[in-house]
Amino acid sequence: MDIKAYIKSGILELYVAGQLSEKENQEVSQLMQQHPEIHQEVLEIEAAIVKLTEATSPHAVKFDALKDKITETKVVALKPKTSNWLSYAGWAASIILAAGLLWTLNTKNQLEEDIKTVATEKQTLELQIEDARHSLAKTKDLLEAIRAKDIVTVPLNGQGNFDTSYAKVYWNKNDNAIYLDAQGLPEAPKGKVWQVWSLTLNPLIPTSLGTIDDFNSDDNKIFAIANTNESQAFGITLEPEGGSETPTMEQLHTLGIVNTTP
Structure with a gap:
Protein backbone atom coordinates (compact mmCIF):
# COMPACT_ATOMS: atom_id res chain seq x y z
CA MET A 1 0.00 0.00 0.00
CA ASP A 2 1.03 3.64 -0.47
CA ILE A 3 1.90 4.66 3.10
CA LYS A 4 2.28 8.37 2.27
CA ALA A 5 -1.09 8.52 0.52
CA TYR A 6 -2.73 6.73 3.44
CA ILE A 7 -1.23 9.22 5.92
CA LYS A 8 -2.39 12.16 3.80
CA SER A 9 -5.94 10.79 3.56
CA GLY A 10 -6.91 12.24 6.97
CA ILE A 11 -8.08 8.90 8.37
CA LEU A 12 -5.48 9.04 11.14
CA GLU A 13 -6.85 12.36 12.39
CA LEU A 14 -10.32 10.82 12.52
CA TYR A 15 -8.84 7.83 14.36
CA VAL A 16 -7.32 10.09 17.03
CA ALA A 17 -10.57 12.08 17.26
CA GLY A 18 -12.53 8.85 17.82
CA GLN A 19 -14.72 9.37 14.75
CA LEU A 20 -14.12 5.97 13.09
CA SER A 21 -16.21 2.84 13.35
CA GLU A 22 -15.01 -0.12 15.37
CA LYS A 23 -13.97 -1.96 12.20
CA GLU A 24 -12.02 1.05 10.92
CA ASN A 25 -10.33 1.48 14.31
CA GLN A 26 -9.15 -2.15 14.14
CA GLU A 27 -7.78 -1.65 10.65
CA VAL A 28 -5.78 1.44 11.71
CA SER A 29 -4.46 -0.39 14.78
CA GLN A 30 -3.24 -3.29 12.60
CA LEU A 31 -1.53 -0.92 10.15
CA MET A 32 0.16 0.92 13.05
CA GLN A 33 1.67 -2.39 14.15
CA GLN A 34 2.76 -3.25 10.62
CA HIS A 35 4.09 0.19 9.59
CA PRO A 36 6.19 2.28 12.00
CA GLU A 37 5.56 5.37 9.83
CA ILE A 38 1.85 5.19 10.51
CA HIS A 39 2.44 4.65 14.23
CA GLN A 40 4.76 7.67 14.33
CA GLU A 41 2.23 9.86 12.50
CA VAL A 42 -0.46 8.97 15.06
CA LEU A 43 1.90 9.92 17.89
CA GLU A 44 2.65 13.25 16.22
CA ILE A 45 -1.07 14.00 15.75
CA GLU A 46 -1.73 13.25 19.42
CA ALA A 47 1.19 15.48 20.43
CA ALA A 48 -0.13 18.28 18.24
CA ILE A 49 -3.53 18.03 19.94
CA VAL A 50 -1.92 18.26 23.37
CA LYS A 51 0.00 21.36 22.33
CA LEU A 52 -3.12 22.90 20.84
CA THR A 53 -5.02 22.26 24.06
CA GLU A 54 -2.27 23.79 26.16
CA ALA A 55 -2.10 26.83 23.87
CA THR A 56 -5.84 27.51 24.23
CA SER A 57 -6.03 26.93 27.99
CA PRO A 58 -6.37 29.88 30.44
CA HIS A 59 -2.93 29.01 31.83
CA ALA A 60 -1.13 29.03 28.47
CA VAL A 61 2.34 30.60 28.43
CA LYS A 62 2.37 34.14 27.03
CA PHE A 63 4.01 34.54 23.60
CA ASP A 64 6.53 37.20 24.69
CA ALA A 65 7.79 35.08 27.58
CA LEU A 66 8.07 32.06 25.28
CA LYS A 67 10.02 34.11 22.70
CA ASP A 68 12.50 35.28 25.36
CA LYS A 69 13.00 31.70 26.50
CA ILE A 70 13.73 30.57 22.96
CA THR A 71 16.27 33.40 22.52
CA GLU A 72 18.16 32.31 25.63
CA THR A 73 18.21 28.65 24.59
CA LYS A 74 20.72 27.15 22.19
CA VAL A 75 19.11 26.63 18.84
CA VAL A 76 19.38 23.10 17.47
CA ALA A 77 18.68 22.65 13.80
CA LEU A 78 16.02 20.11 13.13
CA LYS A 79 14.92 18.60 9.92
CA PRO A 80 11.74 20.40 8.95
CA LYS A 81 8.69 18.21 8.72
CA THR A 82 6.77 18.48 5.51
CA SER A 83 3.39 20.12 6.10
CA ASN A 84 0.60 17.66 5.73
CA TRP A 85 -2.32 19.86 4.65
CA LEU A 86 -4.64 16.94 4.01
CA SER A 87 -4.06 15.74 7.58
CA TYR A 88 -4.87 19.21 8.93
CA ALA A 89 -7.94 19.28 6.75
CA GLY A 90 -9.05 15.96 8.19
CA TRP A 91 -8.53 17.25 11.74
CA ALA A 92 -10.42 20.45 10.92
CA ALA A 93 -13.27 18.32 9.62
CA SER A 94 -13.32 16.47 12.94
CA ILE A 95 -13.57 19.78 14.85
CA ILE A 96 -16.40 20.96 12.58
CA LEU A 97 -18.18 17.64 13.11
CA ALA A 98 -17.86 17.99 16.91
CA ALA A 99 -19.20 21.56 16.73
CA GLY A 100 -22.12 20.33 14.66
CA LEU A 101 -22.92 17.64 17.23
CA LEU A 102 -22.82 20.25 20.02
CA TRP A 103 -25.17 22.53 18.08
CA THR A 104 -27.53 19.59 17.49
CA LEU A 105 -27.52 18.78 21.22
CA ASN A 106 -28.28 22.39 22.15
CA THR A 107 -31.06 22.50 19.55
CA LYS A 108 -32.52 19.26 20.97
CA ASN A 109 -32.47 20.69 24.51
CA GLN A 110 -34.15 23.90 23.33
CA LEU A 111 -36.77 21.86 21.48
CA GLU A 112 -37.50 19.85 24.62
CA GLU A 113 -37.92 23.09 26.59
CA ASP A 114 -40.27 24.46 23.91
CA ILE A 115 -42.31 21.24 24.06
CA LYS A 116 -42.58 21.54 27.85
CA THR A 117 -43.69 25.18 27.51
CA VAL A 118 -46.34 24.26 24.94
CA ALA A 119 -47.57 21.41 27.17
CA THR A 120 -47.87 23.79 30.14
CA GLU A 121 -49.72 26.38 28.07
CA LYS A 122 -52.02 23.64 26.73
CA GLN A 123 -52.81 22.49 30.28
CA THR A 124 -53.51 26.08 31.35
CA LEU A 125 -55.78 26.62 28.35
CA GLU A 126 -57.68 23.41 29.12
CA LEU A 127 -58.25 24.61 32.70
CA GLN A 128 -59.47 27.98 31.42
CA ILE A 129 -61.84 26.25 29.01
CA GLU A 130 -63.14 24.04 31.82
CA ASP A 131 -63.66 27.10 34.05
CA ALA A 132 -65.49 28.85 31.21
CA ARG A 133 -67.75 25.82 30.71
CA HIS A 134 -68.45 25.69 34.43
CA SER A 135 -69.20 29.43 34.50
CA LEU A 136 -71.45 29.09 31.47
CA ALA A 137 -73.35 26.21 33.07
CA LYS A 138 -73.70 28.22 36.27
CA THR A 139 -74.98 31.23 34.36
CA LYS A 140 -77.49 29.04 32.50
CA ASP A 141 -78.77 27.60 35.78
CA LEU A 142 -79.13 31.10 37.26
CA LEU A 143 -81.01 32.36 34.23
CA GLU A 144 -83.41 29.42 34.40
CA ALA A 145 -83.92 30.03 38.13
CA ILE A 146 -84.72 33.75 37.88
CA ARG A 147 -86.97 33.19 34.87
CA ALA A 148 -89.06 30.56 36.65
CA LYS A 149 -92.82 31.12 36.55
CA ASP A 150 -93.31 31.48 40.32
CA ILE A 151 -90.26 33.63 40.98
Whole structure:
Protein backbone atom coordinates (compact mmCIF):
# COMPACT_ATOMS: atom_id res chain seq x y z
CA MET A 1 0.00 0.00 0.00
CA ASP A 2 1.03 3.64 -0.47
CA ILE A 3 1.90 4.66 3.10
CA LYS A 4 2.28 8.37 2.27
CA ALA A 5 -1.09 8.52 0.52
CA TYR A 6 -2.73 6.73 3.44
CA ILE A 7 -1.23 9.22 5.92
CA LYS A 8 -2.39 12.16 3.80
CA SER A 9 -5.94 10.79 3.56
CA GLY A 10 -6.91 12.24 6.97
CA ILE A 11 -8.08 8.90 8.37
CA LEU A 12 -5.48 9.04 11.14
CA GLU A 13 -6.85 12.36 12.39
CA LEU A 14 -10.32 10.82 12.52
CA TYR A 15 -8.84 7.83 14.36
CA VAL A 16 -7.32 10.09 17.03
CA ALA A 17 -10.57 12.08 17.26
CA GLY A 18 -12.53 8.85 17.82
CA GLN A 19 -14.72 9.37 14.75
CA LEU A 20 -14.12 5.97 13.09
CA SER A 21 -16.21 2.84 13.35
CA GLU A 22 -15.01 -0.12 15.37
CA LYS A 23 -13.97 -1.96 12.20
CA GLU A 24 -12.02 1.05 10.92
CA ASN A 25 -10.33 1.48 14.31
CA GLN A 26 -9.15 -2.15 14.14
CA GLU A 27 -7.78 -1.65 10.65
CA VAL A 28 -5.78 1.44 11.71
CA SER A 29 -4.46 -0.39 14.78
CA GLN A 30 -3.24 -3.29 12.60
CA LEU A 31 -1.53 -0.92 10.15
CA MET A 32 0.16 0.92 13.05
CA GLN A 33 1.67 -2.39 14.15
CA GLN A 34 2.76 -3.25 10.62
CA HIS A 35 4.09 0.19 9.59
CA PRO A 36 6.19 2.28 12.00
CA GLU A 37 5.56 5.37 9.83
CA ILE A 38 1.85 5.19 10.51
CA HIS A 39 2.44 4.65 14.23
CA GLN A 40 4.76 7.67 14.33
CA GLU A 41 2.23 9.86 12.50
CA VAL A 42 -0.46 8.97 15.06
CA LEU A 43 1.90 9.92 17.89
CA GLU A 44 2.65 13.25 16.22
CA ILE A 45 -1.07 14.00 15.75
CA GLU A 46 -1.73 13.25 19.42
CA ALA A 47 1.19 15.48 20.43
CA ALA A 48 -0.13 18.28 18.24
CA ILE A 49 -3.53 18.03 19.94
CA VAL A 50 -1.92 18.26 23.37
CA LYS A 51 0.00 21.36 22.33
CA LEU A 52 -3.12 22.90 20.84
CA THR A 53 -5.02 22.26 24.06
CA GLU A 54 -2.27 23.79 26.16
CA ALA A 55 -2.10 26.83 23.87
CA THR A 56 -5.84 27.51 24.23
CA SER A 57 -6.03 26.93 27.99
CA PRO A 58 -6.37 29.88 30.44
CA HIS A 59 -2.93 29.01 31.83
CA ALA A 60 -1.13 29.03 28.47
CA VAL A 61 2.34 30.60 28.43
CA LYS A 62 2.37 34.14 27.03
CA PHE A 63 4.01 34.54 23.60
CA ASP A 64 6.53 37.20 24.69
CA ALA A 65 7.79 35.08 27.58
CA LEU A 66 8.07 32.06 25.28
CA LYS A 67 10.02 34.11 22.70
CA ASP A 68 12.50 35.28 25.36
CA LYS A 69 13.00 31.70 26.50
CA ILE A 70 13.73 30.57 22.96
CA THR A 71 16.27 33.40 22.52
CA GLU A 72 18.16 32.31 25.63
CA THR A 73 18.21 28.65 24.59
CA LYS A 74 20.72 27.15 22.19
CA VAL A 75 19.11 26.63 18.84
CA VAL A 76 19.38 23.10 17.47
CA ALA A 77 18.68 22.65 13.80
CA LEU A 78 16.02 20.11 13.13
CA LYS A 79 14.92 18.60 9.92
CA PRO A 80 11.74 20.40 8.95
CA LYS A 81 8.69 18.21 8.72
CA THR A 82 6.77 18.48 5.51
CA SER A 83 3.39 20.12 6.10
CA ASN A 84 0.60 17.66 5.73
CA TRP A 85 -2.32 19.86 4.65
CA LEU A 86 -4.64 16.94 4.01
CA SER A 87 -4.06 15.74 7.58
CA TYR A 88 -4.87 19.21 8.93
CA ALA A 89 -7.94 19.28 6.75
CA GLY A 90 -9.05 15.96 8.19
CA TRP A 91 -8.53 17.25 11.74
CA ALA A 92 -10.42 20.45 10.92
CA ALA A 93 -13.27 18.32 9.62
CA SER A 94 -13.32 16.47 12.94
CA ILE A 95 -13.57 19.78 14.85
CA ILE A 96 -16.40 20.96 12.58
CA LEU A 97 -18.18 17.64 13.11
CA ALA A 98 -17.86 17.99 16.91
CA ALA A 99 -19.20 21.56 16.73
CA GLY A 100 -22.12 20.33 14.66
CA LEU A 101 -22.92 17.64 17.23
CA LEU A 102 -22.82 20.25 20.02
CA TRP A 103 -25.17 22.53 18.08
CA THR A 104 -27.53 19.59 17.49
CA LEU A 105 -27.52 18.78 21.22
CA ASN A 106 -28.28 22.39 22.15
CA THR A 107 -31.06 22.50 19.55
CA LYS A 108 -32.52 19.26 20.97
CA ASN A 109 -32.47 20.69 24.51
CA GLN A 110 -34.15 23.90 23.33
CA LEU A 111 -36.77 21.86 21.48
CA GLU A 112 -37.50 19.85 24.62
CA GLU A 113 -37.92 23.09 26.59
CA ASP A 114 -40.27 24.46 23.91
CA ILE A 115 -42.31 21.24 24.06
CA LYS A 116 -42.58 21.54 27.85
CA THR A 117 -43.69 25.18 27.51
CA VAL A 118 -46.34 24.26 24.94
CA ALA A 119 -47.57 21.41 27.17
CA THR A 120 -47.87 23.79 30.14
CA GLU A 121 -49.72 26.38 28.07
CA LYS A 122 -52.02 23.64 26.73
CA GLN A 123 -52.81 22.49 30.28
CA THR A 124 -53.51 26.08 31.35
CA LEU A 125 -55.78 26.62 28.35
CA GLU A 126 -57.68 23.41 29.12
CA LEU A 127 -58.25 24.61 32.70
CA GLN A 128 -59.47 27.98 31.42
CA ILE A 129 -61.84 26.25 29.01
CA GLU A 130 -63.14 24.04 31.82
CA ASP A 131 -63.66 27.10 34.05
CA ALA A 132 -65.49 28.85 31.21
CA ARG A 133 -67.75 25.82 30.71
CA HIS A 134 -68.45 25.69 34.43
CA SER A 135 -69.20 29.43 34.50
CA LEU A 136 -71.45 29.09 31.47
CA ALA A 137 -73.35 26.21 33.07
CA LYS A 138 -73.70 28.22 36.27
CA THR A 139 -74.98 31.23 34.36
CA LYS A 140 -77.49 29.04 32.50
CA ASP A 141 -78.77 27.60 35.78
CA LEU A 142 -79.13 31.10 37.26
CA LEU A 143 -81.01 32.36 34.23
CA GLU A 144 -83.41 29.42 34.40
CA ALA A 145 -83.92 30.03 38.13
CA ILE A 146 -84.72 33.75 37.88
CA ARG A 147 -86.97 33.19 34.87
CA ALA A 148 -89.06 30.56 36.65
CA LYS A 149 -92.82 31.12 36.55
CA ASP A 150 -93.31 31.48 40.32
CA ILE A 151 -90.26 33.63 40.98
CA VAL A 152 -90.75 36.69 43.20
CA THR A 153 -88.65 39.73 42.29
CA VAL A 154 -87.72 42.12 45.09
CA PRO A 155 -85.83 45.33 44.19
CA LEU A 156 -83.51 46.55 46.97
CA ASN A 157 -83.02 50.30 46.84
CA GLY A 158 -80.21 52.41 48.32
CA GLN A 159 -80.75 53.79 51.81
CA GLY A 160 -79.70 57.10 53.41
CA ASN A 161 -76.16 58.08 52.44
CA PHE A 162 -75.94 54.98 50.24
CA ASP A 163 -78.62 55.98 47.75
CA THR A 164 -76.39 54.99 44.82
CA SER A 165 -76.34 51.36 45.99
CA TYR A 166 -78.89 48.88 44.69
CA ALA A 167 -79.50 45.14 44.40
CA LYS A 168 -82.25 42.72 43.44
CA VAL A 169 -83.50 39.50 45.00
CA TYR A 170 -85.15 36.69 43.01
CA TRP A 171 -87.02 34.50 45.51
CA ASN A 172 -88.14 31.02 44.60
CA LYS A 173 -90.30 29.82 47.47
CA ASN A 174 -90.55 26.34 45.99
CA ASP A 175 -86.85 25.53 46.50
CA ASN A 176 -86.27 27.76 49.57
CA ALA A 177 -83.62 29.84 47.85
CA ILE A 178 -83.01 33.40 46.79
CA TYR A 179 -80.74 34.59 43.99
CA LEU A 180 -79.14 37.90 44.88
CA ASP A 181 -77.97 40.19 42.09
CA ALA A 182 -75.59 42.50 43.95
CA GLN A 183 -74.01 44.24 40.97
CA GLY A 184 -75.05 47.61 42.39
CA LEU A 185 -72.96 47.26 45.55
CA PRO A 186 -69.37 48.57 45.78
CA GLU A 187 -66.50 46.29 46.73
CA ALA A 188 -66.33 45.54 50.44
CA PRO A 189 -63.50 47.45 52.16
CA LYS A 190 -60.69 45.50 53.79
CA GLY A 191 -61.89 43.88 57.00
CA LYS A 192 -65.56 44.18 55.98
CA VAL A 193 -68.13 41.86 54.35
CA TRP A 194 -71.61 42.22 52.95
CA GLN A 195 -74.27 40.48 55.07
CA VAL A 196 -77.74 39.61 53.78
CA TRP A 197 -80.83 39.74 56.04
CA SER A 198 -84.35 38.36 55.88
CA LEU A 199 -86.81 40.61 57.71
CA THR A 200 -90.28 40.33 59.17
CA LEU A 201 -91.83 43.77 59.59
CA ASN A 202 -94.38 43.43 62.36
CA PRO A 203 -92.68 42.93 64.67
CA LEU A 204 -89.32 43.82 63.05
CA ILE A 205 -87.14 40.73 63.30
CA PRO A 206 -83.94 40.40 61.27
CA THR A 207 -82.58 36.94 60.41
CA SER A 208 -79.12 36.59 58.93
CA LEU A 209 -78.85 34.74 55.63
CA GLY A 210 -75.06 34.79 55.85
CA THR A 211 -72.15 36.84 54.60
CA ILE A 212 -70.85 37.11 51.03
CA ASP A 213 -67.17 36.43 51.67
CA ASP A 214 -66.17 36.12 47.98
CA PHE A 215 -68.00 39.24 46.83
CA ASN A 216 -64.92 41.14 45.64
CA SER A 217 -63.52 38.19 43.65
CA ASP A 218 -66.82 37.14 42.05
CA ASP A 219 -67.23 38.45 38.50
CA ASN A 220 -70.97 38.29 37.91
CA LYS A 221 -71.99 39.30 41.48
CA ILE A 222 -74.92 36.88 41.51
CA PHE A 223 -75.19 34.64 44.58
CA ALA A 224 -77.47 31.72 45.44
CA ILE A 225 -78.51 31.87 49.12
CA ALA A 226 -80.68 29.47 51.12
CA ASN A 227 -83.78 31.04 52.66
CA THR A 228 -86.34 29.05 54.61
CA ASN A 229 -87.89 32.15 56.22
CA GLU A 230 -91.27 33.73 55.60
CA SER A 231 -89.53 36.89 54.52
CA GLN A 232 -91.38 40.19 54.26
CA ALA A 233 -88.30 42.19 53.27
CA PHE A 234 -84.59 41.80 52.50
CA GLY A 235 -81.71 44.06 53.46
CA ILE A 236 -77.96 44.19 52.99
CA THR A 237 -75.54 45.72 55.49
CA LEU A 238 -71.78 46.16 55.63
CA GLU A 239 -70.41 44.29 58.64
CA PRO A 240 -67.02 43.32 60.12
CA GLU A 241 -65.48 40.10 58.78
CA GLY A 242 -67.31 37.11 60.23
CA GLY A 243 -70.64 38.94 60.25
CA SER A 244 -72.82 40.31 63.02
CA GLU A 245 -75.65 38.87 65.10
CA THR A 246 -77.81 41.91 64.38
CA PRO A 247 -77.60 44.33 61.45
CA THR A 248 -75.64 47.57 61.84
CA MET A 249 -78.35 50.00 60.81
CA GLU A 250 -75.84 52.80 60.12
CA GLN A 251 -74.41 50.52 57.42
CA LEU A 252 -77.75 49.52 55.85
CA HIS A 253 -76.99 49.98 52.14
CA THR A 254 -80.09 48.45 50.51
CA LEU A 255 -83.59 47.47 51.57
CA GLY A 256 -86.55 46.03 49.68
CA ILE A 257 -90.04 44.94 50.75
CA VAL A 258 -91.61 41.80 49.28
CA ASN A 259 -94.68 42.68 47.23
CA THR A 260 -97.48 40.40 48.42
CA THR A 261 -100.02 41.78 45.94
CA PRO A 262 -101.06 39.01 43.51
